[in-house]
Amino acid sequence: MHAAASAPGAGSAPVETSRQIEAHPDSVRKYRFLAKASREQRDFATAASYYQKVLTYSPDDQKAAYFLGTCLVREGRQRAAKAAFLLSSQLDSVHVNTNLTLTQIFLREEKPDSARRFLSRAMLAGRGRDRGLELRRQLAGQYRRKGNIAAAIEQYRMLAEVDSPAGQDTTRERAGLLKMIADLHREAGMISEALLWQQRLLDHHEAGTNTSATKQPSADRISILNDLADLQAAAGSEEAYGTLAALVAADPGNRYAYYERLLVIATQRNDGFRRLEALEGMVRANPKDIPTLAALVEFHLDRKVPAQAERWLQQGLSVAPEHGRLHILMGDLLAARGDLEEALKSFEKALKDPEWEVVAQQRVWQIRPPETAEEKLKREFFGRGDDPDEGGGH
Numbered sequence: 001m002h003a004a005a006s007a008p009g010a011g012s013a014p015v016e017t018s019r020q021i022e023a024h025p026d027s028v029r030k031y032r033f034l035a036k037a038s039r040e041q042r043d044f045a046t047a048a049s050y051y052q053k054v055l056t057y058s059p060d061d062q063k064a065a066y067f068l069g070t071c072l073v074r075e076g077r078q079r080a081a082k083a084a085f086l087l088s089s090q091l092d093s094v095h096v097n098t099n100l101t102l103t104q105i106f107l108r109e110e111k112p113d114s115a116r117r118f119l120s121r122a123m124l125a126g127r128g129r130d131r132g133l134e135l136r137r138q139l140a141g142q143y144r145r146k147g148n149i150a151a152a153i154e155q156y157r158m159l160a161e162v163d164s165p166a167g168q169d170t171t172r173e174r175a176g177l178l179k180m181i182a183d184l185h186r187e188a189g190m191i192s193e194a195l196l197w198q199q200r201l202l203d204h205h206e207a208g209t210n211t212s213a214t215k216q217p218s219a220d221r222i223s224i225l226n227d228l229a230d231l232q233a234a235a236g237s238e239e240a241y242g243t244l245a246a247l248v249a250a251d252p253g254n255r256y257a258y259y260e261r262l263l264v265i266a267t268q269r270n271d272g273f274r275r276l277e278a279l280e281g282m283v284r285a286n287p288k289d290i291p292t293l294a295a296l297v298e299f300h301l302d303r304k305v306p307a308q309a310e311r312w313l314q315q316g317l318s319v320a321p322e323h324g325r326l327h328i329l330m331g332d333l334l335a336a337r338g339d340l341e342e343a344l345k346s347f348e349k350a351l352k353d354p355e356w357e358v359v360a361q362q363r364v365w366q367i368r369p370p371e372t373a374e375e376k377l378k379r380e381f382f383g384r385g386d387d388p389d390e391g392g393g394h
Helices: 018-022 025-040 044-057 062-074 078-091 096-108 112-124 129-145 149-161 171-187 191-210 219-234 239-250 252-268 272-285 290-302 306-319 324-337 340-350 354-367 373-382
Strands: none
Touching (some): 025 044, 044 062, 062 078, 096 129, 112 129, 112 149, 149 171, 171 191, 191 219, 219 252, 272 290, 290 324, 324 340
């Protein structure tokens, strides 16, 4: 054991010599008995004085130091109680309750590094598990609030690795831990690690769903998949495509938004196949989305697939028969086929749409140049430009 130490809160009581202490073994037993009796009667002030006596006669008595601390806590003497618990820890560094109590004290003082040291000692003994886990949650949260993300992740990971007690359903609790760890990694810019933990969260959720009665996609699963898709996109992973497809299947009511995200990723990656899939998905989800439908038509025109371009144009004109941009695209399609008269008719229809009048007029002049002085002045006013679409709306 350790060298003799003065009892916390002992005041000015004289410290007896080793020979005097050895001469009074009955005194130690007596004060232990009186201290325990007073403590059981909830007379904590008297019990504390007796435990101080015990430590005077037997300064290596770890139990007396610990119980002195508990009595001083009840008396509201927090500083003296902390000193008693620290003495108890010196006398037995792996005493579970002492270390757990000191962990709690240092957490209350917002000293997480000290709290972590005593918590680690407590958990080594393998007892006080439930209380220790709760304190570890508090410790992790305190590190997170203080901005020490690495330390917070360490504590949350320890919690996530703990096996659930038999008979306890901690599915949602574990899911919360996995999400927290993934979010903290993302906050720290550690995208690859965040992806790993987000995938673990999805696997955990899927395992729980497979054992439950319902098979319907839950809001939790949709949220997990959304975060997973964001992380995969940030990591530049093609797996984002599959995750967005899973979201479309699980949450069809919001499929437009998922196809829109797919379009952004495909455009960034210059992935024509996925871009086409995204544009078609958006138009099917919202047939009134004329700008996207027009982009889809232009996609087919650029790739020399006029039949597909015409199919989508017809669909768009059935929804918005007066939309100037659609008539311009139809005119472009007809002009490419050599049917200039029909192309002119489409461009003239587009002239009725003020937003696309300028572009439509330029298209007309490309087929039928201005003849009168008035038309020539009008064309000069509109400007020739290398890109006749530049003046149009969207």
